[in-house]
Each structure stands twice: as structure tokens, then as C-alpha cells.
Amino acid sequence: MCADTTETATETTVDYRDTVFLPETEFPMRAGLPAREPEWLARWERLNIYHRLREKEGRPSFVLHDGPPYANGHLHIGHALNKVIKDIINRSHQMMGMDARYVPGWDCHGLPIEWKIEEQYRAKGLNKDDVDIIAFRQECRRFAEGWVDVQREEFKRLGVYGNWEDPYLTMAWHAEAVIAAEFMKLLMNGSLYQGSKPVMWSPVEKTALAEAEVEYHDHTSHTIWVRFRVASAAQFPELDGCMNTDLLQASVVIWTTTPWTIPQNRAVAYGPGIGYGLYRVDQVAEKSTATVGETLVLADSLAESVREAAKVEAWTRLRDVAPAEFGGMILAHPYRGAEGGNGEWDYDVPMLPGDHVTDDAGTGFVHTAPSHGDDDYQLGLKYRLPMTYNVTEDSSYRADLPLFGGQHVILPDGKEGPANVSNIKQLAYAGALLAKGKVKHSYPHSWRSKAPVIFRNTPQWFAAIDHVLADGMGEFGDTIRKRALTSIEDLVEFTPVSGKNRLHAMIQNRPDWVLSRQRAWGVPLTCFTKKGAKPTDPDFLLRDETVNARILAAFEAEGADVWYLPGFKEKALDGIADPADYDQVFDVLDVWFDSGSTHAFVLRDRADGTEDGIADVYLEGTDQHRGWFHSSLLQASATRGRAPYRNVVTHGFTLDEKGMKMSKSLGNTVGPQEVIGEYGADILRLWVAQTDYTLDQRIGKEILKGVADSYRRLRNTMRFLLGALKGFDEAERVDPADMPELERWVLHRLAQLDAEVRREYRAFNFSGVFQTLFNFATVDLSAFYFDIRKDALYCDAADSLRRRAARTVLDLLFRRLATWLAPILPFTMEDVWLSRLPGEESSVHLTDFPDTPAGWRDEALAAKWESVRAARRVVTGALEVERTAKVIGASLEAKPVVHVADTAILAALNSVGFADVCITSGITLSDAPQPAGAFALADVPGVAVVFAPAEGAKCQRCWQILPDVGSHAHPGTCARCDAALA
Template sequence: MTDTADKLDYSKTLYLPETEFPMRAGLPQKEPEMAAKWKEMGLYKKLRASAAGREKFVLHDGPPYANGNIHIGHALNKVLKDVITRSFQMRGYDSNYVPGWDCHGLPIEWKIEEKYREKGKDKNEVPVNEFRRECREFAQGWIDIQSDEFRRLGIEGDFDNPYTTMAFHAEARIAGELLKIAKSGQLYRGSKPIMWSVVERTALAEAEVEYAEVESDTIWVKFPVVRVVEPGVALEKGEAFRQAVIAQNAEGGILGDLQGSFVVIWTTTPWTIPGNRAIAYSPRVQYALYEVTAAENDFGPRPGEKLIFAEKLAEDSFKKAKVEYKKLRDVAADELAKLLCMHPLRQVGGGYEFPVPLLSGDHVTDDAGTGFVHTAPSHGREDFEAWTDNARALEALGIDTKIPFPVDDAGFYTEDAPGFGPSAEGGAARVLDDNGKKGDANKRVMDALIKANNLFARGRIKHEYPHSWRSKKPVIFRNTPQWFVYMDKELGDGTTLRTRALSAIDQTRFVPAGGQNRLRAMIEQRPDWVLSRQRAWGVPICVFADVDGNVLQDDAVNARILEAFEAEGADAWFAEGAKDRFLGNGHDGDRWQMVTDILDVWFDSGSTHTFTLEDRPDLKWPADVYLEGSDQHRGWFHSSLLESCATRGRAPYNAVVTHGFTMAEDGRKMSKSLGNQVFPQDVMNQSGADILRLWVMNTDYWEDQRLGKTIIQTNIDSYRKIRNTVRWMLGTLAHDHGDEIAYADLPELERLMLHRLSELDQLVRKGYDEFDFKRIVRSLSDFANVELSAFYFDIRKDALYCDAPSSLKRRSALYVIRKLFDCLVLWFAPMMPFTTEEAWLSRDPNAVSVHLEQFPEIPADWSNDAVAEKWRKVRTVRRAVTGALEVERKEKRIGSSLEAAPVVHVADPELLAALGDLDFAEICITSDISVVGDEGPADAFRLDDGTKVAVEPKLAEGTKCARSWKITSDVGSDPDYPDVSARDAAALKELAALGRLG
């Protein structure tokens, strides 16, 4: 055999890793091919078939808007959803993901209008259903594009049968939900100040508004004090009131030193002054009466005038007016409560003869302004509430509490703004024009106030102001007739929509937990739900109403509407003859008019649970979880909660998970102008979808995240380490014959690895349950890099490569690596679907897909705390040895750890006992080692952590084995293989007997 030995290439006798799983992933090329394969093989249907009969887990998809390519926020959102649904699918559930799209509303309508404007067409000249058809086609085009982009991300779901809010069945169900609310008495027509886009001619929801800095006119306005009122005593009207004011003032003493004084307000919206009906003050603010002693400006306060201000704000206000002043006395809140003022535009002409009362308001502070708040109930929510909250008391005084409509949909004043409306000299003033630019309203109002000698001061101020998120133009608050849902009307069971929603919030799980308080605060404070929008594309408010706003209640009419919508879509409402078709012969067509307003798109998306969760047999109601960005506390989470509580009395979800927003790498907001946007398409084309998905998994997605080139590279590096670990296991398992080794026969090191798998199994399952993906991926990555590659694999490579085929140690290691591979690949599969599919099929080409597998069931006896505790001590000693050997390598006294035979001094009895029955040289990857139970010499290597271990580095004695490279004294002990150790010679003989040497 000596001649044979001379001819052997020992490297070919080793069980070295063999695999076609490449080190370079090539994800940008492989992933699209794999996604196409999944589509072709019908993976989605196979998943459904494999899960038939299991308990359902449903994540209901919040619908993205169908109007553009996906951005990084979409990618983050969809990856999180995909990981959740895949993880539950692989843990014994039927976890079906049905994607959906929001299709109605202003953004799509605006795009079609832009197309019309480019062609010189007028939207109003096009038949409404023709316009709606173009909107539908536009939305469908983007649904198709986004579907492909989501699939490229590795998202698996029912893309062949998604839900869309524009599907005929969906439109019928949305209309049906509205009719339920109408029938229950929760729907009413009213008027309130709402945010209105002059540019787009429509009401806007809070979710459709963003804030931007603007520079505005700001004015201080004097309201003449004219009367003291007594509670419960009605005021005279018209000329009688004017004469009573004159008489009371003539009497003297009643107004006292407040006679002839002014209450001064401050506002950044001069154009709202014609809508003023009251002044708000606060009992918590200290007020005082001041007298002007000198004045510099040509207009404004004159010497001798007396004015009331919040004491804290008087000095700044007088400086603004460039006057000198003196304080006369404090003014108590109960004095203010009795005052009536004259409207500051009363001298301009007819229409402002009404008295202006002072009302106590919680919203009033002395942080800025004058301490008095100009109250125009037509133009602000707080103003509206202050006015309506005091309506009964004001009516008892004989004050007309009707709220005017001073501004129309185009931003022009109406006749409810006397002196500025259509009949005024110069025509109607305008607040904003069609392009969102400031009109002449502010100037004309300020000129009128100067003429009336009621402008105290004026200036300019920069502040945040609401803008339409679509047109990017300012909005205004204006009182308009709209359709609302009551928040506080008793619903016949002792509840209101508000109390139902608050109760539902208490019963919902929120991740992170802070989302609960955020949504609760919004529900507690929100006004009635405005449902109507003045648009063309969407589901109409399909009710008939009379002139007083009463809604026709007729089940037969409703049934005809819903039947038509189901067959033809909501276009049926706008078709010729629709009124007669739906109303029938039983109702007076002159009394009942069709409402043509469109439903708020948030009502559409808030109703998706009905036609998706309830109507699809492959889903269930309520959903287990809703997941969206944190902005959806005021959006989809909010509207879904209200719609479901209004119609079903509870939330349509059991849990709400929120994610933050993606910022640039430097923490700034991503924007086109800054050039710091990261597009998911670019990341996938350059690095791969699994890299993008790994970034999502590694990030604290509950908060705002960052993304840029450096962060992407960090995730590429992390991915490579994971991939290389998987690759090594695949290569090693090429020599695995599937031997099953009884737990009792396993070496202790293998038992330790199985114990770690049992611990990780609990961590992984808990992490997926808690949507804590970062904890999972970091734990698995650390395990792969630190405990496997740098510890277990490193130790076992010698046995795996060099031991004989029959070696129990080698076969045990292969058995454990097989388990490690299965666990790691399956646990990572929801996160990195492409890479794990490639690895799984590399291991078993006959497998269908890793995604049809279940997470491994870990035997209970793998958990072994005693082994874990022992090996914690072993690794403590090993760290000291590897530390010492690293110093030797740096000093070039050794090249490989196999050249060493250190002496290890262990003074800690517990550590020493842990090493008793181990081949510690194998554990430390040295050719030999000596363990001594003492303190060791002073110059020995020691760790800085106080561990009672000292290491004396020494060189191994003997001859280097030509096959395993260990330095031993038994090299040449077998004459047939004179240049290898006894262990390697025995292995070679076994290989020869099996015919595997050549």
C-alpha cells in the first residue's frame, strides 16, 4: 500500500464541501426567473390547497392608491405583510393574502382632468359616465403595473383575484353600507366649516391635507363695546336694539369706564371678518383696560381710546400699532361675559347690525395675539363649536344663531358677506383664485376696517397652513352643506358611534402599544364624520332627500339601487333616467331629489372589510391584523373602525400594527429636490429583492427608518454571511446519507447545538407572533456567524472532512447540520423567499417549494439546560485559549492553531470540572493541549474579564499529518500510510475497502 500512498492526492480523500449553490448570489437575475416560476407553477393555489381545513389567519391588506409606481414606503409595507402571512402559513395556519387597491377619488380624477386640460377640454362638457370610464381605465392600468412590482418583491398572494374598490360588487357593498347607516338614522345633512380646495372644488378630509409654511396678512381688529346684557333678558331687535344701546350708554354707569372701549382681536385670516359672529375669551386669562396716550400711525387707535387686552399680550400689541398707552385697571371675566360688541364692519353698510357677544372658550390662551379670539363659525371648527355650544343661551337673548355661507366653492364672497359679495361695488371679492393664489378679499376687508376706524394694526406673519396634498395649493375653511355621520347620537342601545369606537379600541391589540392612545385621542376629539365630496369619480351618496335634508327610507328603492350597482356598478346612479328608475312610481319626484355628492374615499376603504373579509369564503371577519403606516391612525384604521362600529358595533380587526416612514440616510425626508430618494426598483435591479427585504427585517420598523447606499451595503454584507453559512452547510450535506442518530448517542457538542435550536425555535415563534422581526433576524444571523461558522463548524470541520465514513462523530455532525440547515432555511423563508427557495431546491431538487413546508417541530428532549450550562463554562476557557493563540499568530510565532499545544491553567474548580471528559484540543482546534488545575505563571496570557484561566502558548511536538495537518506523534504508525496519523490511516483504509480512493 506504500506505493498507493505515494500516488494518493489526499485532498481528494477528504469530505470537502461540494455544492452548486454559488457564493455570488446573482439575485437581480435569479429572482425574476423564480418569481415567474412561482406564477407559472401556481404556487399561490398550491399554498391554498396545502392549507385547506386549517385555522385561518387573515391579514387584511390596506389598499394602496392605484396611481403610480410603487415607492420605498410601498416596499416596506408589502414586505412586512408578506413576512407575516408567510410566517403564519408556515406555522400551521391557512394564511391567505389578498391584495387590494383603492381606486376612487381625487388623485385619479385630477390626473384625467390634467389630460383634459392639455387637450383644451372641459371636464364638465364630458358625459359623467364617460369621464368615470376613463378614471376606471387609468386605475386598472396602474393596478396591473403595481401587481408586477409587488410580485418582483417576492410578495405572494391572490394577484389574479384581488379586491378593488371600483369592482361592481365592491361599489354595491359600499353603497349598501351607506344605506345601512342612513336607515339607522346616523346620516344627516348639515353645514359645518370644512377644509375646502378652491382649486379642486371639493371638500377635503384631514388625511388629504398637508401643512406648508406661508406668509399671511395678520390684523388686529377693534370691536366697539356697546351694551351690557343680563342673563335671560331678551335683546331688542333692529332699530329697537340700536335705540336701547343709545339709551343705555346715555345713562352712564352701566358700562362705567368700559363705555366707548374696544375689545381687540387678532387673526391671520382677515377675509373671515365678514363671517364674525362672536368673540371668545378665557376665564383663565388676566385682562385689563388700557388707554392710548399717543399714536404714530395715520390709521388705527387714537389718543383717548380705551382698549381691552390680555395683560400678558398688551405691550406687544401696542408696539405693533406704534402707540403709547397706560393701564387703567384689571377687567374680570364676569365683566366680559356681560358685554356685547358692535361688528367692526357695521359702519360699512347694511348687513352687520347684529350684536357680537363674548363667549367663554377653552381654546383661548394668552400665548399669542390679544387674548381674544375672533369667532367666525363659518370658517373654523373651534369657532363653530363655540357658537353652537352657546346656541341656546344666545337664542334666549334673541340673537340669531344661523350660520352664514359667506364664501362659495370658487372662493368668492356670497351675499352673506354684505359689502363684499356679488352686489358690492367692484363685484365679489375672492379669497383664493383657481390657481390657489391669494385674491383681493384680504385687502378689501382691511380697507373697509380702516374706513370704519376699526383696524388697530396690521402686519405679516410666516406660519404653517393647510394645503391639499394633491394640488399643493392652500385650502380654506368654509361652511357648506354636507352629509355627515353623527358621532354622538344615541343609537338605540345606549351607545353612540364614539362610545362604540372607543370601546373597540380598548379591545384591540396595538403594536407598538402607543398606537392605541393615538387612535383613542383622535376618536375622542373628532367631529361628526363628513362623508360628502364634490367629485365625479367614486361611489355616490345614493340617497334621495327632500329640501329639509330628510332621507327617503324605502327598502324597495334601496334594493333597486343595490341590484343596479351590482350589475352595472355605481355608474348606474349617473345614467339617464336613473331617478325615475330607482324612485319608482310610489314617490313624488318633485319632493325627492337624488344626492349627487360622492362618498369620501375613506368610506370606500373603510368598507373593504365587508366585500373582502365577509364576502370571500377564503377569508374571515374580523381580520386578525391590519398593518399600515402610522399616518393611518387618522386614515384607514380610523375609517374602518368608524364604518364597522356604525354598522356592526365593533372593529373589523383584532390587532393593529403600524410602521414608521423611510427617511434618507442622513435622517432627512426623502425628496426629489434633494436627490436623496431610494427607489425599490433600483435596489432590486442592483442588489436584489432579498437585500431590500433583509433591510426591512433589520430595521426598527415601528419607528421611522433610514435607507441609503451605506445601509444597503451593510445589509449586503449581512446577507453574504448568511448565504455563506447556508452554502457551507449545503456543501457539507452533499456527503450526508440521511443517517438518523439517536439523541442518546450524540456527542455532547451536537446536543448543545440541538439545545440552541430549541431555544431559537421559541424565540423565532414568539418573534413572529409579536411582529418583532428584527429580533429574529439578528438572533439567527448571530447564531449563524458566531455559534456556527466561528465555533461549531470550525470545531467539526476536522471530523467532517477527515474522519472515516463510519465515524459516529462525523455522522452525528452531519445529522445535526441537516437539522441546522432545515431550521435556518425554514425560519428565514418568510424573510428571504428567493434565497431560501434556491437553497431548499439545491438540497432537494425534487422538492416543490420551501414555501409549502412548515416550520420544523423541535423535540422536547432537545432542550438541555445542563449541557448548555456546561458548555458555557467550556467556551469561557476556550476564549482564553483562542485569545492566547491570536497573540501568537500576530507575533508570527505560529501560522495555524494546529501548530500549537498550549498549557491551560484553570484555577476555577467549576471551569476545570467542565473540561474533564472532553477532547479540549479538538475544541480549541490545536494539535495537543494540556489542562492543569492551578493559577499558572505570572507571565501567562489572561483575559481582562477576571476569568481564572491562564494560557502558556507552546508548540506542538511531532510530525505534521499530510492529510489532516495535525501535528502528532503517531504519524507513520501505519506503514501503509507513513505520512499520516493513525486516525487518518484508519480512515483511508475504510475508504479503500469501500472503493472510494480512486
């Protein structure tokens, strides 16, 4: 094979370097991506690439609906992962012949932005409540607008294309009008109700929170064991009691990690299937608060843990206590008769059966405060327990609560208030505290303030997800829950499939949707309530289509701020109802309702939406099973009868190289800006494509070095193609039927790859695309096909069939690799494309994946070449032994003897020019038995190699060692090179 540009002619030969066709390209070896990528961004903007693609008519629609990021800060690596995945999906589907429209969007309302503005006020010593609410909302709007502009440019720098000039914003006036319209559908179909039940409440932010707004962190809580003394055996209406008299002197022991809820206790629950016992204390340690002789009722499986906590050194189990004995048992509240209690707790505390009671931890009895927990609330509903309103919005007890008035559970700075300790002291003073301690456990925190949350009973607005809807959209069920579950089961595909079970379980078990927030920045709950009416009264809510239409018209014209203008109620109700008879609701909607409604004002209402208002794909992180996927499913099930998506694709979280969660405090964060600054956006995109994004991904310096190495190898493949194709024109093209077998084998591989690449792109499996193409480029091309055909490309005559066929195949490879890789590496493949096909209007991103003829597939030929490649590995291995021993320097110095036992394989090797395949100057194929000492590979049976040196002189043009060198017209050449020079 001929020399490359680093070789020099010997002193006794003619210099033929100018006669060989060495690769030539201006495509640089070094990418220089950080500096060059902005040039391509500017070019794409000048060419208006995204909108040019929309001009391609007759294409089937494909819409990935963008889950809106929050407009309140610079992008982090999770944002980059998310948007790059979406971009690869959009670009690949566009290049597979779809009309892949992409409208980016932003979530603009809600507490995070409001919180930022409040922080600015606090820093200036101002109080938000002293500011006009419309002025405050406008400040929030300006804040969001500023971050939308920042994030838009950061997303574009990643190479993400879309309709950036006209994104959707949840704070746009039309969006606010549609969100209100979607809310009023709940008002009109009967799903909306006002209820008083415990919700997760942030004392710091003073608002209810959705599950998606909560994150769980380790937290150390007080833990207490409390005696509830038996007061009587008076019969509770629903229960049949058969309590024995020895229980009248006993105490039922509860365990809780929320001492602050004790003042709100209204019952104690027991498990009907749990085994209980009556225990008499016989001996106690010095600091025990237990009393010798007292009797305690406990679950048997938990009794020992209670004994240790209470420092009881000896006790006697007196007898079994059947759960039926608790029927009709009445306990005394621990604070009954407390000095200064003013009779606040002098009520009966019934014992009630509860299926939620287990013997996994605690005592087997559950202290029940219906205002502060869902299980407690449900038990309270069943047995008509009274709700309490002792805890105010900042988590302080109401001022007039005896003993504890004004004390906080959580202080305004997020730290623990005095309420827990005060209750523990009061329990001890009352003789009810059996034991105390602390426990570290996972506890809900607000993901904004990072402060612990509490469960608190407040009047809120809910969407009843089991309310039967008579709205004419019952094809998939007559309730929100049924429609959502049917959608999950029958209408939606999940990637990965585990997402289906995750979302199904959440929908199946969730309570009604809390829609209201006690904040200022958002879309208000556009409804009116009748003064003096109860929430259960049929006329409590004003339901009138004319009023609704007036509200929507005002929102379309001026935005949701008009709701807060003086006199708006009067205008909305004019001629319909007396405004004096109604209150205007000023809570704002849960921000998840905003984003859950995007299908209506983006997919349904925009010209670049979808005909049926349903997206082909929703794609977000795994946390969105309880976030955007969840809220969109509930909202659309309520207002359009089914899920707003056909596919749900989920990615994991981004971790550091050690698998740890990224944290600024740990100093292990990796920002997309720093990766782009050092490597370029294409390296970041390639990292995304290399990972299995359905799992958690790791990123860091060493990982990025590995990605950069993979990139370099792909780039070198494309650079070789460009160099070898210098000057190629259509006159050279060879029909596949006239090509040598090796070229037809490459075409077969391209036909295989075309099907694989399209299949993996359709399945959103980019790591599959990358691995397939990377292995093809490095193994099939660089290490095999290119290696073999360099000799023909460099040294054959320009018009030789073999060289023309090889160049034809390289052209076909170029067009497919450049387009197949363009969704992943848009900057680099644009550079590759323009290096060969320059032009003012040229762009790889205006091109589709080329159609690949099915006729290129040839399974018999592929099987034959599998055998050829296996035999080649044996030859290569044998020559490597000689090279290591310094017997030869290059494979062209060899003319090995290859012994082949299988006659079919021998015939195959004889038919393909096996010396060229092995890059040797000659080869002898033999069916003779392999001699002793021949080189062989265990995984290629029946093939063995005996080394022999090449005979003859070295051709000074192609460097093959052949007997005929020196016998031709051109000095020092072989017959092939002499003919080429002629």
C-alpha cells in the same frame, strides 16, 4: 485540521487532497439576485404556490386584510416597505401552521384619479363639466385599471405572494353595491343627516376634504390685530352683564391669521379664566396705527406683545377688567357703517365666553366666524349665532357681497388671492386696524394639489357618531363613538402599543364624520330628499327598504354608473313615492368610506375572507390612525357593532440616510425599482427585516451596502451547510442521544431558537427574528461550531460517529434555517432549498417550520458549554498574541497549557476534547496556580494560558502536529488519518 482547496502538499509528502471531504456545492458564491429572481417568480407562478397552500386542510385561519394602496402611479419605497412587512407576516404565519390567506386590494375611486383625468382635459383645453358624467367616470375607471396592472407586477417583483389573480377593487360592481349598502345602513339607522357646518375645503379641487386628505406644511400668513369698538351694554339673553362705563369708550382687540374671515364675524369670544386689563395709549411711534388716548382691552399676559406689534411706545394700565364685565357687552363690527357696505355689517357683535380661548398667543380675545372654524361653529350653536354663506366653492366671495364680491381667498392655481389684502386695507380705512404683520406656521394643505385649504361652511352629509343606535348590535355600545372606543380598549391589540393611545384620542375628540364630496368619481350617496322639506324634518330623507334593494340590485348588475342614467330615480321610486316630490343626491362618498367598508365586501363576502368578517391584522403606516384604521373603525362600528380587526400594526415613514423626508425636489428618493435592479428584491426585503419598522426607517446607498454585507454572511452560512452536506443520506443519521456533547449543544440552541423565532414572528417583530438568526449563524455557527467541526467533517472517516453526528446536525440546521429565513428571503431560501432538495414540485414555500422536539433542550449542558466557550476565548486570545508576534502561523502549531482554578470547569474541559474545541494540536489542562505572565481575560476569571508549541510532525492530511505522525502505514499521517484512509 485539514487543508482547504487553496492549500498544496509539501514536496516531501504524499498528496492526500483527494481523501478529505471538502465542501462541494453548486450553490453559487455570488447571488446574482437581479437576474435570477424573475426565474423563481416564474417557477412559483407555474407551481401555483399560493393556491397550493390553500389546499392544506384543517389549518386555523389567519387573515391580514390589505389596506388598499391608491391606483395612480408607480410604487415608492413606502409601498415596498408596507407590502414586504405584510408578506413576511403572511409567509411566517403560513409556515407556522396557519392558513394565511391574503387578498391584495386597491382603492380606485376619489379625487386623485379624478384630478389626473381633469389634468388631461385641461392640457387639451377641455372642460370636465362639458363631458358626459358617465363617460368621465369610465375614463377614471380605465385609468385606475391601468395602474392596478402596473402596480400588481411591481408588488409581485418584490416577492409578495397572494391572490393576485382575484384582488379586490373598490370600483368592482359588487364592491360599489356593498359600499352603497353600508351607506344605506346609516340612512336607515338614523346616523345620516345633512348639516351646514365648516369643513376643510380645497378651493383648488372644489371639494370637502377629510383629515386624512390633508397634510401640514409651513405657510406664511397675514396676521392682524383689529379693534372691535364697544357699541353698547345691551343685555345678551344668556349673560349677566356688569360692564363699567369706562369700557364704553374702549376697543376690544382681536388677533387673527385669516383676515379674509372678518366679513363673516358674528361674535368675539373671551376666556372666563383669563386676566384682562384696560390700557390707555400714551405715546406712539411714527408709523403706529394706534391713537394716543385710546383705550384697549387686552389679556395681561399678551399685552406686551400687542404693544410691540402696534408700535406703542408708552401706555398706562388703568385697571383690571374682570371677565364678568364682558357679560352683555355688544361690539360693533369693524365694517359697520362702511361706505359701500350697504348695511351688510350693521349688526351687533356680542361678546361670549368660550372655553377654547387661551392666552398662549394673540390678545386673549378670539374673533368668531361660525362658518369658518369648528370652535367658532360650536360657540355659534350654543348661542344661536347666524351662519354666513359669503365664500363660494372656489373660495371667492359671493358676487353680491359689498366691498369684496368675487375676490378669491385662494386662486385656482393654489396661490393667494386678493381677499386677505383687501380686508386689511378696508380695516385700515375703517380705522379698525391696530397692527399687521406676517407669521410662519404649520397650515393644512391638500395632499393632492398641495394648495392651502380653508375652513368653509357648506351643506354636507354627516354620520352622527353620538347618535343612539337601536340596531340590535349594542354589545359594545349604543353609539358609533362608544363602540369604537370600546373596541380600542377591549378588543384590539396594537403594535406598537402607542398606536392605542393615538387612535383613542382621535376617536374620543373627533366631530361627526363628513361623508360627502362634491365630485364625480366615486360611489354616490344613494339617497333621496323631499323637495321643500328642511333637513331637520322627519320626512326629509326617503327611507324605504324596497328602494334600497332596487338600488343595490342595479349596482350589482351594472355598477354605480347607473345612478347617473336618465330615469334612474323614476325606476327606483316606482310605486313607492312620486319622483317629482324628491331630489336625487349626486354627491359622492368620501373615499375613506369606500376603504373603510372593505371589511364587508372582502372579509365578509369572499370565500377567502373570514367566518366572522373580522381580520386578524390591519397593517399600515402611522398616518392611517387618522386614515384607514380610523375610517374602518368608524364604519364597522356603525354597521357591524365593533372594530373589523383584532390587531393593528403600524409602521413608520421611510427617510433618507440623513433622516430627511424623501423628496423628488431634493433628489434623495430611493425607488424600490432601482434597489431591485442593483441588489435584488431580497436585499430590499432584508433591509425591511433589519429595521425596527415601528419607527421611521432610513435607507440609502451606504445602508444598503451594510444590508448586502449581512446578506453575504448569511448566504455563506447556508453555502457551507450545502457544501458540507453533499451526499448526506438517512443511513448516516445519528440519534441525538448518541451524539457528542457539542452536537447536543447545537440541538439545544435549535430548540431555544425555535421558540424565539416563532414568538417573534407571532409578535410581528422581524428585526428580532433577523438579529436572533444572524447572531446564531455568525457567532454560534460560523465562528464556533463550524470552525470546530470542519476538522471532523473533512478528515474523520466517513462512518465515524463524530462526522455522522455533525452531518446530522447540519441537516437539522439546514431545514430550520432555510424555512425560518424563507419569509424574509424567499428567493434566496428557494435557491438554497432547491440546491439540496431539487424536484419539479419542490419548494421551501410549500414547507412548514419543522417541529423541534422540546427534549432537545438541556439547560445543564448549555451552562456547561458556556463555561467551555469562555475558556476557549482565553485560549484564542493567547494564541492571537503569538500569531501577531509571528511565533505561530496557525493555531494547530500550538499545544498551550491552560490553568483552571475551578475544579468543575476543569472537569468540564477535560470531558469535551478541549484541544479540538480550541483547534490546537494538543492542550494541557492544569489545576496548578497560574504562573506570572500567563495570558488571562478579566471577564473570565480563574482561567489563564501559557503558550507552548505543538510537538511532533505535521500530519499531511489533517495538518495537526502530533508525536505519532510518520509511524503509521500511510506516510506522513496521524493515527486518526491513517485509520480513515484504511
